[in-house]
Amino acid sequence: MCGIFCLLSLSPAHFEWDKTVYEHLKRRGPNSSQDLTVTGKNPCYQCLFSAHVLHMRGLLTPQPLQDNTGNILVWNGEIFGGLPVTPVENDTAVLSERLSSCSSPSEVLSVLSRIRGPWGFVYYQKAGDYLWFGRDFFGRRSLLWKFDAEVLTLSSVAAHTPGAAQFAWQEVPAVGVYRIDLKAAAEAGSVTFEVYPWAYSGNDVISICSETLSQSVPPGCTAVMNQSGLVLTSPVCPLNMSIPKSLNETEAHSNSHSLVKDLVELLASKDKNDEVNCLIDVLSEAVRRRVQSLPFEGQDNSPPNNNNASVAILFSGGIDSMILAALADRHIPAHQPIDLLNVAFKLQEPKKQKESAKKPKKHKNKPTESKTAGAASQTFSPFDVPDRITGKAGLKELQDLNPERRWNFVEINVTQEELQKMRQGRICHLVHPLDTVLDDSIGCAVWFAARGTGFITEDNDQRPFTSSAKVILTGIGADEQLAGYSRHRVRFKMSGHEGLVQELAMELGRISSRNLGRDDRVIGDHGKEARFPYLDEDVVSYLNSLPVWEKTDLSLPRGVGEKLLLRLTAKQLGLGQSAVLPKRAMQFGSRIAKMEDSHEKASDKCTRLLTG
Secondary structure (H helix, E strand, C coil), X not given: CEEEEEEEECCCCCCCCCHHHHHHHHHHCCCEEEEEEEEECCCCEEEEEEEEECCCCEXXXXXXXXXXXXXXXXXXXXXXXXXXXXXXXXXXXXXXXXXXXXXXXXXXXXXXXXXXCCEEEEEEECCCCEEEEEECCCCCCCCEEEEECCEEEEECCCCCCCCCHHHCCEEXXXXXXXXXXXXXXXHHCCEEEEEEEEECCCHHHHHHHHHHHHCXXXXXXXXXXXXXXXXXXXXXXXXCCCCCCCCCCCCCCCCCCCXXXXXXXXXXXXXXXXXXXXXXXXXXXXXXXHHHCCECCCCCCCCCCCCCCCEEEECCCCHHHHHHHHHHHHHCCCCCCEEEEEEEECCCHHHHHHHHCCCHHHHCCCHHHHHHHHHHHHCCXXXXXXXXXXXXXXXXXXXXXXXXXXXXXXXXXXXXXXXXXXXXXXXXXXXXXXXXXXXHHHHHHHHHHHHCEEEEEECCEEEEEECCCCEEECCCCHHHHHCCCHHHHHHHHHHHHXXXXXXXXXXXXXXXXXXXXXXXXXXXCCCCEEECHHHCHHHHHHHHHCCHHHHCCCCCCCCCCCCHHHHHHHHHCCCCHHHHCCCCCHHHHCCHHHHCCCCCCCCCECHHHHCC
């Protein structure tokens, strides 16, 4: 993973770095930093490329990478499939070689269409004076753009400058890739983007693409569909939109028998077993690719340190992170630890302490919660937030699943003072250009979790601990595909399966602009890389191929009906109570939402970010 940057100047002007942007880029890529400038003549343009590399694959390959004919690549991505990359190879070098052999737009698109994995890139094609750039199909890597005074800037990360709304940063829409004719741009003094959209089969995707672009193109620039009608081939199959005729849309099961027993009974169905086993196969392979694609061992003489984890998981103890942990356990050598990153924001003590004295009676009826907290449940801790309680319960399940593995449960505790300090100094820039209350809450929670600084408990002793893992697995994508959010249940109640299918189609279509760019910027700030197994192309294609009623059943109660297929998968993997935990959003589970104005709505503009 890298911090990539490109500045295109259409007039010979001196360029001064925004020091904040440059520092953010360097933190993303601590292993190698360098700049490279090319100048075009008749007419004149100038491109400055800057790349900051986090070494993740094969041998360390500095960027920008320039080939023998003058083409330049800056690449922030991972090739997990589609193009062959051996363990000793670096995917930047492999991609550069492939692109170097391309002499037409269709050949460039063919190479990019084959890649399986997340990416953002900028590519200078010297023959013809073209600049290509874009993000992968889901937008799993951040890329921002802005245009100001005949200067176009592309960057993995930006900086928030109060009052700079006219030339504001925006996320590059993940609707395809873009090409600029540099000579034409220099002559006109303005930039036109030729768009090559993702498509299943042509025009429908192109019309959606046009609507999205019209709201996102920087002022002073123009976006047009390429004249040849060329497209990128979608890496996933279309969503199965079929609607059942015979299912009762409104029947709800409110009986009170054991939800775990319900799942066991459902697993006994042969048809469900088939789907569960197929999902385990594709998801396990997705996790394998992401936990084994690591820096090539043997490039130096230092022996691997088996006390340090290479992989961490954003871990709440909920079903999404539990399944990732169980599958990672299959593919990471048994002698290596796995870090489970669990974040909690400090509860307000005075009022809560008085209330806590009244709660033990209720806990007696909930053996999993009292077991989870153990002795600690007898005394109030301001960090005993819901995700900490379920996280400890999940840790016990994983220890039972594989007692030989060293599971580092990292308790990351955040006070309001530290939250305010880091939001103002760092996080507000990383979340930018997103600016809602929800972006603030999730951005801050993910930043502190990914930093991995807290403590672990060994033999009843707590000691300070900071995760060494450079790969962080996150469960994003599961709720969007398997109807995990409460809004899905509302839509199902109002519009049945037809409305639910439309909601799920919208979820996946907007995941790049709502979540993924932000999460990539926030996690990357620690010199770590976010990897998203639930958004692996094979996983998405498999889930897209299933009719909605095979994936979820919202007539069943919370904790069973939503993400039903994933719950069945959890049971098949040997997990227990975590399989029936209802969805709890990170901002509520970590209790960051309780630290701020309780009257705010998630979609409100967040003044804490805007004034940061």
